[in-house]
Amino acid sequence: MKNLRLLFLLTFIHLLGYSQSSKTVTIGILADKSSEETKPLLAKLQNEIKAVVGQSATIVFKEVLENGFNNELAKSNYQTLVNSNADIILVFGVVNTIMIDEVDEYSKPIILFGSANSDFYDFDEDQKTSTVNNINYLIAPFSYTDDLDVFKSLYNYKKVGIIIDDFLPGILPVKNLFNNYFSKNGGSYTLIPLQKDGSITSDLNDIDAVYLAGGFYLNDNEFKTLVTTINSKKLPSFSVYSKEDVEKGILASNQPETxxxxxxRRIALNVEAIIEGTNASTLPIYLNYKKKLSINYNTxxxxxxxxxxxxxxxxDFIGGENDVKVGTSYSIIDIMKGVVAKNLSLDVERKNIELSSQDVKTAKSSYLPNITANGNGVYLDPKVAEISNGTNPEFSTSGNVTLEQVIYSEGAGANITINENLQKAQKETYNAAELDALLNASVAYFNALVLKTNVAIQNQNLQVTKKNLEIADQNFAAGESGKSDVLRFRSQLAQNTQSLINAENQKLQAFNTINQLMNNPIATEIDIDDAKISEGIFENYKYQDFLEILDDPKLRPALVKFLVEEGNKNAPELKNIGYNMEATQRNYRLNNLGRFVPVVALQGQYNLAISQSGKGTIVPEGFPNAPDGTYNVGVNLSLPIFQQNQRNINRQTAKIQEDQLLIQKENVELSIEKNVNDILLDMTNQIANIEISKVSEETAKESLDLTQNAYAQGAVPLIQLIDAQTNYLQAQLARATANYDYLLTSMQLERAIGYFxxxxxxxxxxxxxxxxxxxILNNN
Structure with a gap:
């Protein structure tokens, strides 16, 4: 009884001590190392503790004591806090963890959150607390061996390089752990020490994968250098830490966001419990959360x-900070210029221009001289040769050169003019094809952007479904919903996964179209830059300024009229018709009065006797010798009188073609006017869609968040959450599409007016x- 009273008295005194000091509680902190990145975290922890404890105590934090990964200094720092006025000691870091583990008794309450993972804790499966007086371990589900299992399922590595802090093998049995693991699971490993500055001594050449088991204290630049080194070797990598490492360029991690x-919150609650008199040995030691595999698809x-x-x-597939473009990333200007330079269809049109140039050359060649050289060898009957008195020898060879030169021909001149106009018309045909190709390039670009955005949105929707499935699992475990909700979301997960696969394949098909337009190998890996209204190359595409004109009944008609006039002035189709009209009119004149203009040509010939032999070569006395060479020159005029009525028929045909071209010209002008008006109306609609889609997406997102929270609390049924998710998905797609549709319609307007x-x-x-x-000013 006396002992019982003594125990009660001691407990009362112990609790009284806390009660009397409840107004001021001093907390000491031990750490291995701090950095610029961890300082904000320390402030956040201190604020969290103060917020949880509230008015029940005034919290005072002592200066953080660091050991710099030195075990002796860690012991000294701990003893300093034990001997100080610190009421509670918070301990962080693997060196401090080892040091604390070697302490026999803890005279002050300690909360330990070390960096050593669960592989090195030998607790019974059913143990929930430390059971050691005055100490509380906080153990997160970090495990080297579990990570290596997941990494192996992701990539069947043969020899993995394990990057680990250089001081760690000296204080933890990591080699024994990995030796045991690989002896049971196959494969091999090598330890790669990580220096304090983030450098590694290994060249990474004899491994096929990297497991990042260290580097928690690296700053951003040091971590980026390490990631760059790993990825430059094209090695798959896996991080022991959080999803943030994946966002910074590591390939994968099985940890969620930090x-x-x-x-x-757990540390703050435990501090509060200790202040209220709870022994640290009775506080829970496990921090449980669901692991989640993350993969950086850019890496x-x-x-x-x-x-x-x-x-x-x-x-979860994420992009992250390591957004390295694979292959070439094209802007819309890159694609448009690439199409003009390399598109095969335009190459065909360019060849047509070259062919029309050949027709012009052929027409002009009518005025070039036609020179013909002939050679003859003759054997004559000797009897005839003998009586020819030397004019026709038995054997003779001769040659002649004939010249024909057109001096003037109405038909030849008309043919030249006609083919020159047809060549110009062919150039305008090419210009129209180029404008169409530029529009097709724009359509392909924005279609690819829509599909690329769709991939991202479908991925986000998949993540929302995963979150909803987690909520459904939690509700089912808590008895707040039935198994049917879980099954419904699993079905939704499968559907969303298929939608994401379809979206990815559609995006790749769009990239194939861009490769085809640019005459790239279809398998070429490309990406495309994003396009935003009023930004970058689309800085002048300010729809608000455009809307003011379109919305003003006084300004809009003037704008339409100006654009129609510009379209008529620039349209290669109208220029093509104009050149064809000139060619047709020239053909009409040729077959009208031009048929009465004679063709004037120059003709000349030179004949040369080369050799003579045999009988008949001797000229009798008294006969003159014939000259070896003779020539003749003449001028020829020809005037066709009647050519089977073809001239009249050709004249009538030319008149019909002229009328046809006038009808085509009127039709093209009407089409330009219609297209401009229609496109401007479309742009007005899309401007409204842009503004509406913004509000719609924001509202749908807020509705989804509220519905998720309500479903988690059992306040709304499953179908309402699915509807909210579907509405948000559609709102996201609508907003992205609205922006791209406006820019694409702007391109269609530019095609309509013939000016990009x-x-x-x-x-x-x-x-x-x-x-x-x-x-616009002059017409208002």
């Missing part, structure tokens, strides 16, 4: 890591804008 809020592309569709359901701003100089564009402004 649960720092959860960690700090995967960079190192050539094969991504399988089967990974989509179990992994992105393919002209800034000076030309400003001149166009000034002319438009002046025209």
């Amino acid at each position: 649960n720092i809020d959860q960690f700090f 995967a592309k960079q190192i050539g890591f094969p991504l399988r569709y089967s990974m989509l359901a179990k992994a 701003f992105l393919m002209n100089t800034e000076a030309n564009n400003q001149d166009f804008i000034q002319r438009a402004n002046q025209y």
